[in-house]
Amino acid sequence: MEDKPPITTEPLLPKQRWYIFPERPEIAQSLSETTGVHPIIAQILINRGIETKEQAEAFLNPQSQTLPEPMEEFPDLPKTVQLLQNAIDNQQKIAICGDYDADGMTSTALLIRAISQLGADITSAIPSRMQEGYGINNRIVEEFHDQGISIIITVDNGISAIAPVARAKELGLTVIITDHHDLPPQLPNADAILNPKLLPKTSPYYGLAGVGVAYILALSLAKLRGEWESLRWQLLELFTLGTIADMAPLNGVNRRWVKRGLKILPESKIAGVQALIQIAGLANQQPNLTNSTTSMKPEDIGFRLGPRINAIGRIGHPQVVIELLTTDHMGTALEQAKECEETNLLRKQLCADIEQEAIAWYENSNINLEQERVLVPCQKKWHHGVIGIVASRLVERYGVPVFICTYEDEENLRGSARGIPEFHVFEALQFCQDLLGKFGGHKAAGGFSLPAANLPKFKQRLSEFAHQCLQVEHLRPLINVDVSINLRDINYKLYDQIDKIQPCGIANSEPVFWTPKLRIVHQKIVGKSHIKLTLSQDLPPEITMAVLPTISAIAWRWADYFPLPSPLDFAYKLRKNTWNNQTAIELEIVGVRLPETFVPLHRRLAEFNYCDRTYKCNITPIGDNWELRIRNQKGEVLAIQPGQKTGLLGISRSEAKTVDISHPFFMKLIEAAQAALGVKLPFLNN
Template structure:
């Protein structure tokens, strides 16, 4: 563990994350009025205003989403009634139903949800999930033909199928009825399925527009169970799966998602699902929590589910989420844990390789305005995560790929975007160069012949130049309001609880504080930066964590910070600390140093006190400088930073020299 009480004067100029900050305009009068009417902190009132909520009535609906009237799903989804009729008939006739899911958390929770619901309703149902390694994303002809050979009469896709023209056509040829449930962006021509449920078919203002695949599956299951009069006893278990899948898939927590997720988060700590209980136990989520938070799923439960689909057999997760046997549940949850650790190691290695490649070879991504990087032997189950990390680091759209195992002539990849760039539209613009592709605004997947790689890079760059300026190529930090450390207390933290769930589309409050002093800093764990911070005129210090920012150690002693609040529980002690999301050089100009000249042991010295660095510097006639920071027992002595030697300033010679310098500065100050 590295530790430093302040930035070491022997270090070269510090490197900080390259970011662009967008601070919402303060509306002090309106925030004060809204704070009074809602009894919220003015900080959170400003947060609501930034979300377009300016009245007490609007705030009430936001805080209590159950109070808002929502249209029934049958009024929103044109094919919902026919889908339910098809399923009712299939159940009544004993028709064999097959679910084709996807290998990500959304697809697996969707599959488990419909398996539970259809079995509850008496259906003859099974499932298949394409192999990430052999099949790639979505239903295909091979799966359709296997279903046909098994006597399947009805195929139900979840979280895929909206672009699967070939597979759907094959199902029609074989006389199999097919219902597509998906949430990905619509292609120009839709497949010839018997029914399609996709929220992208619904007009933009709809409360149902942001549903993930698991949300569409949930609506279908609930509507069908209501029609059959068998909803009682089913809702809770499938609502839990809806909540897991929605958050893990980074679906927007707005509209109907916000209402149902808020309800589901309260159910999960006392889950009715044996597998979820095991996952919570293995995932390190406190069993004492009254309700889970989106971060518990986003950073603890979701990754353990997702890792299986990335590196192993999705059947592990389906069994976990459908079993009623505690022994099997614990065994499958333990498998998820081991696979997730492997996923972390692979991600770490690929990320390091990618960064080295970008920074050590002439990849001019700023000129191209898009970063395209393809290497052999990368596991395409995890490159999507690496793409997200590269976007966080460089602030540019990232398209990352690897060659198919045993087929170097084919590339498969993942893409992640930035706010001003639409990934799905970018892929559409290159459709003539690609094999399969799909996704939405923020992310996508694609495959292409290796011989098309150069043309693909050029085409993406041309698309990027149409929507991106150079100033867009930095990670964007959206900030709600400025806060003083005196405002950061448990009362504020508990109020933030009332505005949950926060996440995509409805992000957590981000505060910022200018010109904070770094009292202590160290690198902990897996390259995380842990800080102790103070603010001038505030007596209390506060702890902060900056995930995976160890490379910026040591940071300057004065910085502006942007952050979320988090709770840290340790040995029964609970404290509010900061989770940094942004950091930049202080926007407050540092005070000039205090200077003085003095004599000591018949020699002339100059000295300066740099209050912004908390550092005293003493220079002798030969040009050597002794630099000491307050409270430290060692200092640095040398003519320059590179050659400075560490010395013990408690030794009498140095100690007396320092006392003489401090006296000289005090006399100069009084003069």
């Protein structure tokens, strides 16, 4: 006898865990009164550790704070500036060695623009991601020497480059390291090292990305040579691009300078940035509705400009971005920006293909993630320039650390890792270091290489490390939720007050709101993998409104969970969406969960409209099977059981006639009923 599908009492939803910050209404009200911010915004500030008027003023107006001078804060900065001053005066050649990510490329472009304008003879090189991997190497050092270079400046790399720096010193070169990565046990024997990790963690400069260190060096040298005013704004643009694209923490000087940089970017004076804004569709965006000035948002860089720059470093040639960001010719800039666009489209396709292959690999495996607590997918022919992005998506999907790798050749693998809050990626790699070749990273992410023969031991060792720090309850993505609000609270006044918290990013996360028991009025798949929704909230009896509030929402890459059941608790961010010159606030869904009063499927009723008619539907158990029943306004019922190509239609079962449910009308009717019930059932074996 053929097995009958079971009645599913809970639908497929993202596996998540929510942490909702405790509400502190008295402190929030006091903070609201003393600062003038909305009480909801005050609660969000409290969640960020800001509880006093003084702390709030420093956060909301970072320009009001007095910063220590960089020349006093960075011990080697005076020496570095003097070395470069002498090199320019003596017409010595200077070379920059950058990195192939957005931070490294913007850092390289920033120093080229600054130091060349200050009169230097300057060149640059970036190692090949495909052939050489990260960081300065002996080949670059020796080529610089052959070109008659006197001074090498590393940007966004070099703090671990003991051998290449030693080789440079053997050849008589001066080496200046500017980097921001964590410090190794032994530092290279460079002439000067600028790295914020050498400063106390309390320093406002501690969170600088590589481009931030380059920015400080360039401005310090410009001040010495009397060119500060002519350089500072164009350099601030590149600092802002690189800092956000590298996901540096947006606190300390990063918050202060990025906030200013976001205001000037829409009117960029750099041809390459103008071209990139134009190609990314950010030009001539509608200004803030309650403000006369435009200001770019961090997500504009994080999701629009940054990926187009990063795509070149991942699968293209970094020189394209260097030329884009250093040229003053608009025609050249547009050509390079178009190449960034085309490369990013290819990068998207590669990511989508690899992600689907990795998902299929996992779902066809017998891996028990509660036992393994780490996922290590590995396939040939995956492009190692994009597997880091795929790793992030797999972490989002499965809630476990992911160490994804691919073959460099028959004998060696290269990989990328992404973690979860309770798991330290770099410490995990250190735990496996006897099995690895090169590796590096930090708490959230890392890169590594290893002999293919070591892969089974590597998986075992990672699982052993994961068991030391991860409990089963950790194996679901964590959603940090700030505060509960009602749909009627969402308006432009609240949205514009969120700007006071901007720029948001690492160390200052964008506010996440939640509303319980929202009903789904409508939902559909848009694009290839997103769910577009209309949501409504039932109001308490004491609130009288002619029309219940509704709002549009988008859930990115959630097609696997379509259709979502109704009602649900929703966690979301607020977004402005402009379409056909109409701007509205919508929700960007980041999490859902079943309300405490969730109704099992076999007890659920729903009403929906189809072809201007109202229908009611429900799921009914029948013996060891079940069926979907759809009732029209005449009392006629369409009854369909899973796997059948026909159904029964009539007022009573004894008088019902058999109908072919593959007919388009019935198929669309069944789809509408399933969406109303929030289920996806196996009719017609589809």
